[in-house]
Amino acid sequence: MVYAIKEKRMKKVIKMIIRIIPPLMLILLCCAFTLQEKEKKVLTEEEIKTLAERTLEVWNKGDIALIDELYTVEVVRHECDMPEDIIGRDAFKNMLKDIRTAFPDLNLAMDELIIKGNRMVMRWTWTGTNTGPMAGQLPTGKKIQVPGVSIVRIVDGKIAEVWDYYNQAVLLQQLGFTLVPPQVEKQE
Amino acid sequence: MGKVIGLLTKSILIIVLVLFCSAYSWQEREEATPTEEKMKAHVEKVLEMWNEGNLAIVDELFAPQVVVHYSASHEDIKGLEGVKQWVTNTRATFPDFTKTFDETIMAGNIFVARWSINATNTGPIPSPQGEIPPTGKKMHISGISISKEENGKIVEEWVIYNVLDTMMQLGFTLVPPQSQQP
Numbered sequence: 001m002v003y004a005i006k007e008k009r010m011k012k013v014i015k016m017i018i019r020i021i022p023p024l025m026l027i028l029l030c031c032a033f034t035l036q037e038k039e040k041k042v043l044t045e046e047e048i049k050t051l052a053e054r055t056l057e058v059w060n061k062g063d064i065a066l067i068d069e070l071y072t073v074e075v076v077r078h079e080c081d082m083p084e085d086i087i088g089r090d091a092f093k094n095m096l097k098d099i100r101t102a103f104p105d106l107n108l109a110m111d112e113l114i115i116k117g118n119r120m121v122m123r124w125t126w127t128g129t130n131t132g133p134m135a136g137q138l139p140t141g142k143k144i145q146v147p148g149v150s151i152v153r154i155v156d157g158k159i160a161e162v163w164d165y166y167n168q169a170v171l172l173q174q175l176g177f178t179l180v181p182p183q184v185e186k187q188e
Numbered sequence: 189m190g191k192v193i194g195l196l197t198k199s200i201l202i203i204v205l206v207l208f209c210s211a212y213s214w215q216e217r218e219e220a221t222p223t224e225e226k227m228k229a230h231v232e233k234v235l236e237m238w239n240e241g242n243l244a245i246v247d248e249l250f251a252p253q254v255v256v257h258y259s260a261s262h263e264d265i266k267g268l269e270g271v272k273q274w275v276t277n278t279r280a281t282f283p284d285f286t287k288t289f290d291e292t293i294m295a296g297n298i299f300v301a302r303w304s305i306n307a308t309n310t311g312p313i314p315s316p317q318g319e320i321p322p323t324g325k326k327m328h329i330s331g332i333s334i335s336k337e338e339n340g341k342i343v344e345e346w347v348i349y350n351v352l353d354t355m356m357q358l359g360f361t362l363v364p365p366q367s368q369q370p
Contacts, residue, residue: 080350116295169352176365
């Protein structure tokens with residue numbers, strides 16, 4: 001008799017547990033969904049500032065090893081002076097090497113940093129002396145000073161995408177290039 | 189009867205919990221709404237100014253003391269009249285000038301945008317060497333703008349893009365320093 005009552009109670013408890021499981025799973029799923037978004041590494045404003053400053057070291061010191069630390073493996077750079085995107089760390093390393101070959105004293109200075117969520121916007125001024133070859137051109141020995149801006153997308157604490165804009169005409173005119181208008185060409 | 193009430197109570201409790209959980213996640217998303225609304229209104233005005241040449245919008249968007257640092261101009265663009273002249277001149281060179289936004293970021297009083305422009309050069313091009321006749325060529329360019337607001341109006345703006353890209357698309361020729369030497 002006592003045993004039977006115990007069995008009845010057990011059954012009741014089991015039924016209750018079974019009834020509770022689906023809503024519990026729902027709650028857990030709901031929480032997991034929220035947590036999942038938070039699980040990714042989200043940088044604070046202070047950390048993004050540090051990240052921005054460290055990207056300058058990549059440019060100014062030619063610190064290639066730092067690229068692995070600051071950028072994602074498949075980082076995409078949209079460069080306004082290149083027809084194709086620069087995809088991956090190795091491609092970025094090659095691009096950096098080319099620029100630092102042309103301008104060994106390259107200096108990128110941050111004029112302003114704007115941070116919003118996983119985006120940072122950097123206004124910068126690029127200075128340097130063209131003492132090395134650039135895209136098949138002999139060194140001109142001339143100094144350049146060019147302003148520009150970058151929008152940077154950060155994923156899990158690393159730079160995943162960059163949009164770089166500056167006026168290449170300013171850079172090339174400072175190096176002694178000239179731009180000839182279309183109709184002047186026709187007159188020749 | 190008691191069982192049913194117990195079940196109902198339990199269900200209600202669980203539903204409330206789930207709703208609370210959802211509301212918590214929703215709350216975070218809803219917080220962005222005022223900024224998004226502000227940004228949407230700003231974007232619409234900028235597009236109307238550029239794409240329809242509505243100069244009345246210049247007075248709404250910009251402060252009288254505005255300074256624009258523009259890639260295609262050596263001198264800064266200053267004041268409401270300067271901005272109106274800028275819009276008018278651009279649309280005279282490119283009457284079908286169409287700007288679109290690819291990405292917009294509102295960080296406090298700073299509006300950042302990545303934009304694209306599609307235009308056909310059917311008007312004269314102003315240049316330091318004098319006016320260049322229309323080339324009839326189509327161009328597609330992209331760039332970034334940073335606009336700083338004070339009291340709801342833009343006081344300083346940077347418009348940065350690769351002007352060389354535009355000029356090459358219009359048929360300009362780039363001459364390297366070496367080939368100029370005899």
